[in-house]
Amino acid sequence: MSAPILDTYCEVVTPEGVALHLRAAGPLPRALAWMIDLCIRIGVMIVMSLLLMAFGEMGQGIYLVVMFLVFWAYPILFEVFWSGRTPGKRALGVRVVADDGAPAGWMAVIVRNLLRTVDMLPFGYALGLLSSLADANGRRLGDHVARTLVVHEPAYREHAVPPLRTVVAPTIPLQPAEQEAVVAYGERAPLLSPARQVELADLAAPLTGTHGQTGVLRLYGMANWLLGRQ
Amino acid sequence: MRQEQFVARYQAEWQAFEHWLATRGADANQARGKRNVGEAGDEEIPARYRRLCQQLALARRRGYSPQLTDRLQQLMQRGHNLLYRTPPPRWRRVPEFLLADFPRLVRQQAGCMWASAALFVIPLVAIFTLLQFRPELIHGLMELPEIAAVERMYDPSDTRHALGRDSGSNWHMFGVYIMNNISIGLRTFASGLLAGVGTIFVLIFNGVTIGAVAGHLHGIGYGDPFWRFVAGHAAFELTAIVIAGGAGLRLGFNLIAPGQRRRGDALAEGGRIGAKLCLGVAFMLFVAAFIEAFWSSIGSVPAWGKFTVSGVLWLLVILWLWRGGRGATHPGAGDAA
Numbered sequence: 001m002s003a004p005i006l007d008t009y010c011e012v013v014t015p016e017g018v019a020l021h022l023r024a025a026g027p028l029p030r031a032l033a034w035m036i037d038l039c040i041r042i043g044v045m046i047v048m049s050l051l052l053m054a055f056g057e058m059g060q061g062i063y064l065v066v067m068f069l070v071f072w073a074y075p076i077l078f079e080v081f082w083s084g085r086t087p088g089k090r091a092l093g094v095r096v097v098a099d100d101g102a103p104a105g106w107m108a109v110i111v112r113n114l115l116r117t118v119d120m121l122p123f124g125y126a127l128g129l130l131s132s133l134a135d136a137n138g139r140r141l142g143d144h145v146a147r148t149l150v151v152h153e154p155a156y157r158e159h160a161v162p163p164l165r166t167v168v169a170p171t172i173p174l175q176p177a178e179q180e181a182v183v184a185y186g187e188r189a190p191l192l193s194p195a196r197q198v199e200l201a202d203l204a205a206p207l208t209g210t211h212g213q214t215g216v217l218r219l220y221g222m223a224n225w226l227l228g229r230q
Numbered sequence: 231m232r233q234e235q236f237v238a239r240y241q242a243e244w245q246a247f248e249h250w251l252a253t254r255g256a257d258a259n260q261a262r263g264k265r266n267v268g269e270a271g272d273e274e275i276p277a278r279y280r281r282l283c284q285q286l287a288l289a290r291r292r293g294y295s296p297q298l299t300d301r302l303q304q305l306m307q308r309g310h311n312l313l314y315r316t317p318p319p320r321w322r323r324v325p326e327f328l329l330a331d332f333p334r335l336v337r338q339q340a341g342c343m344w345a346s347a348a349l350f351v352i353p354l355v356a357i358f359t360l361l362q363f364r365p366e367l368i369h370g371l372m373e374l375p376e377i378a379a380v381e382r383m384y385d386p387s388d389t390r391h392a393l394g395r396d397s398g399s400n401w402h403m404f405g406v407y408i409m410n411n412i413s414i415g416l417r418t419f420a421s422g423l424l425a426g427v428g429t430i431f432v433l434i435f436n437g438v439t440i441g442a443v444a445g446h447l448h449g450i451g452y453g454d455p456f457w458r459f460v461a462g463h464a465a466f467e468l469t470a471i472v473i474a475g476g477a478g479l480r481l482g483f484n485l486i487a488p489g490q491r492r493r494g495d496a497l498a499e500g501g502r503i504g505a506k507l508c509l510g511v512a513f514m515l516f517v518a519a520f521i522e523a524f525w526s527s528i529g530s531v532p533a534w535g536k537f538t539v540s541g542v543l544w545l546l547v548i549l550w551l552w553r554g555g556r557g558a559t560h561p562g563a564g565d566a567a
Contacts, residue, residue: 014310016283021303057399064405068412105316111501114508117420141423145501154304176293183233183295228232
C-alpha cells in the first residue's frame, strides 16, 4: 500500500471509539435533490392556488401563508421529522446528519436552512457551490455553521455465493489490507463478467503466480482460505 | 479467527439486533405500547450496541471483507442514530421558551441588541428629523411613484379603504405581512454570516426607509392616519427587527472575532443562538402581522384608542423582554431541544 486512496469518506469516531465512515455527498446530487424539491414545492403551490381560488380574498391570504410555509418550513420540517431527508434528498439517497454522525437536531436543521439565504448569494447558490467545492466534505456555508453534513445512505451490496470450494493457501504472508482486497474479490467477483474477473485477477499475478483463468481460480481459493472455509 | 468462524459465532446476535431495530427502533412511543417478543430486550440494547461496535472494530482490524464490515457498520450506524438521536420536541417547552428562554437569551446578547437598535433607530430618527426641515430631500430617497403610492395609502380625505393599504382585505394583507415581514426578519439574521455586513446594511436600509416614509407623511400633514396605523403593531415589529439584527450581528461578530475558540466553534455557537432568537422573532412578527392586518387597519378607532393600545403593547413587550425568565432556576437546561 503506497499513497492513501483519494476518497470522500468522512471519518467520525463515535463515543465507543469506533470510526464511522460517512460518505459525504457532493454538490451535484445535492443540487439535483434541491431541483426535485423545487418541483414538488411549485406543484404544491399550483394545487393550492387552484383550491384557494374559490375562497376569494381570504384564499389569497391563506395562499401567501402557505407560500411562506413551503418556502421556509418545508425543508426544516422534513429534515427534522423524516430523519434528515426531504423528498428530493430521499430520491437521491442522501440525508442530513450532524457532523458527528448522529441525526441532526432541531436547531442544526433550522440554522442550515435559514442560512440558505446566504448560500444563495449572489445568484443560484453560487456561494454555496464555491463553499462545497472548497470543502473536503462538500459542506455549504449553512452546513459549516450548523455543523451538519449531507451524506449518501449506505447502499446494501449483494453478497455473492462463492463459485467453488477449493482452498489455496497464499504463498506469501499478506498484510490486512491485502487480505481484505483478496476477500473482497472472492465475494464480489462472481457478480462481474468473466473478462473483468480475469482482468482483476491479473493485477494480483505476483501473488497467484499465473495469468488468466487459473489466476481467477487461485484467487478464489485464497479468498476461501482467508475466510476460513474448509 | 477466520471470517467465517467469526460470522458463524456472532450471526445470531446481529440478527437479533437487526430484528429489534426493525420492530422497535422506529418510534419509542409506539414501542412502549407493544410487548417486546423478540430475543433482545429493550434494556439490553445499549450493551448489545457496544458489543457490535467492538465486533466491527475487530473485523476492521483483522481485514475481514468489506461486505462484512459494511454490514456491521450499517447496523452500528442505525444503532448510533437511535442511541444518540436528539430527544423529540416537547410541546410543553414552547410556552416556556417564549416566556422565559427567549427574553433571557435577548438579555444575554444585550450588547449586540443595543448595537442593532442603534443601527436601526439612529438612521430612522435622523431621516425623520431631516425631512421635517428639508422636505424636498425625500426625492433623493424614494422614487415619485413610490411616494404617490404611500400617499394614497394614508390619504386622510380618502375614507373608502382601510388604513395603511391600497386595497386588499384583512386576510389577504395578513398573508402579505406573514410572507414579507417574517422572511425579511429571517434574512436579516442570515445575512449576518457575511461578516455582519449584510445585517448592518439591512438594518440601516430599513431605518432609512421607515424614517423617510414617516418623515414625509408627517411633514405633508398625513401624520394622523399614518401614526394611527403603525402605532398598533410597531411594538412587536420594530423590536423583532432589532432582535433579528442583533442575532445577525452576533453571528458576524463570532466570525470576525472568535476569541479563545476556534472560528468554527464560534460560528456554530452564533448559529445556535441565532436560530433560537429567530424562532422568537418569527413568533413576534406573526403577532405583529395579526395586529397589523386586523387591528391597525381599522380606520374608525380614534387616535386615543390606538395610542392607548399601542402603549399597552409597548409596555408588554418591554416587560416581557426585561423581566421574562428572571428568577427561573434552570438557565438553558433544555438546550438540545
